Amino acid sequence: MNHLLTDNFGRNHNYLRISLTDNCNLRCFYCMPNEDYDFTPASKLMQVDEIEAIAKLFVSFGVNKIRLTGGEPLVRKDAHKIIEKLSNLPVNLTITTNATRIDTHLDTLLASSIRSINVSLDTLQRDKFFFITKRDQFDKVLENINLLLNHNFHVKINMVVMKGINDQEINDFIEWTRDFPIHVRFIEFMPFSGNNWKSDKVLTMNEILNIIQSKYNYNKIQDAKNDTAKNFEIQGHQGTFAMISTMSEAFCGTCNRIRLTADGKLKNCLFSKNETDILTPFRMGEDVVPLIKSCIISKEKALGGQFDNILEKVDSQLIENRSMITIGG
Ligand code: SAM
Numbered sequence: 001m002n003h004l005l006t007d008n009f010g011r012n013h014n015y016l017r018i019s020l021t022d023n024c025n026l027r028c029f030y031c032m033p034n035e036d037y038d039f040t041p042a043s044k045l046m047q048v049d050e051i052e053a054i055a056k057l058f059v060s061f062g063v064n065k066i067r068l069t070g071g072e073p074l075v076r077k078d079a080h081k082i083i084e085k086l087s088n089l090p091v092n093l094t095i096t097t098n099a100t101r102i103d104t105h106l107d108t109l110l111a112s113s114i115r116s117i118n119v120s121l122d123t124l125q126r127d128k129f130f131f132i133t134k135r136d137q138f139d140k141v142l143e144n145i146n147l148l149l150n151h152n153f154h155v156k157i158n159m160v161v162m163k164g165i166n167d168q169e170i171n172d173f174i175e176w177t178r179d180f181p182i183h184v185r186f187i188e189f190m191p192f193s194g195n196n197w198k199s200d201k202v203l204t205m206n207e208i209l210n211i212i213q214s215k216y217n218y219n220k221i222q223d224a225k226n227d228t229a230k231n232f233e234i235q236g237h238q239g240t241f242a243m244i245s246t247m248s249e250a251f252c253g254t255c256n257r258i259r260l261t262a263d264g265k266l267k268n269c270l271f272s273k274n275e276t277d278i279l280t281p282f283r284m285g286e287d288v289v290p291l292i293k294s295c296i297i298s299k300e301k302a303l304g305g306q307f308d309n310i311l312e313k314v315d316s317q318l319i320e321n322r323s324m325i326t327i328g329g
């Protein structure tokens with residue numbers, strides 16, 4: 001095993017998440033807090049060749065899974081070129097998207113090595129979709145999810161559960177799995193810079209499971225190695241569901257993820273205070289390998305060293321981080 005991507009706790013990082021842009025065509029209030037946010041100018045973003053070269057470097061150190069994210073990765077004008085280039089690498093390539101641009105990118109996706117796509121959708125109600133995202137794209141998103149299913153992509157739906165916002169819809173999402181082979185992932189609401197997070201807005205994994213149990217009998221199914229989700233099935237349902245319990249039961253012990261922001265900063269944790277600029281030295285022709293190594297070695301044991309899983313004690317004001325849209329979820 002190559003040890004360059006192994007941290008002080010023995011965790012090997014073979015999963016790289018690359019943010020293509022901090023730009024987005026939706027305005028989810030829990031992710032992009034400021035409507036007037038200035039997106040990073042294109043020249044400051046990693047360019048196609050830079051993304052390819054940096055990704056190849058990580059692959060040479062053992063990365064075997066790459067997820068493209070953002071912001072909204074498919075609003076980037078050259079997203080198709082990036083997908084084409086990374087499809088040639090020996091990795092499991094995936095993407096997380098809000099699905100508004102799936103139709104315009106369908107040919108690229110079909111020609112790529114991507115087979116599984118994560119789609120964010122927090123509500124099955126048109127009005128609420130507008131309330132959460134401030135954009136009228138609900139029908140388009142549903143159409144595009146169906147398009148993906150019709151083309152046999154494996155579709156995972158990410159639903160961020162927020163008390164008083166969409167927690168009444170948990171079982172509507174479960175009902176959706178009855179006749180469709182979708183995998184719904186319920187995500188505990190997480191604190192990021194400016195998103196007005198409060199512990200009492202979080203619905204924990206156990207609370208979500210209790211709601212599901214009131215209507216359905218579910219069984220636990222085997223989780224994949226390093227899976228952040230706890231997976232479940234319901235007999236007779238084509239789809240499955242999962243919990244991502246970052247806030248109530250973090251899964252840092254088996255974390256294998258590192259993140260590259262759209263402006264070329266390496267983050268060793270979603271909640272890391274620090275980040276390592278590798279794009280600037282890379283552009284100057286310098287060796288970035290020692291920087292990558294020190295970034296990995298400095299990874300904290302859990303949750304960026306910024307809080308722990310006692311929800312009521314988490315003070316979001318004390319967490320130093322970027323907003324989610326600038327990290328790349
Ligand atoms: N635009 C794409 C999308 O929405 O799928 C990719 C980027 S988005 C930042 C990635 C994921 O992060 C989405 O599933 C989104 O719901 C999730 N996310 C954003 N802010 C979050 C928060 N505060 N807590 C939990 N999940 C969050």
Ligand code: SF4
Pocket residue numbers: 024025026027028031032070071072098120325
């Ligand atoms: Fe955009 Fe995705 Fe953030 Fe929503 S969650 S604002 S779609 S980046």
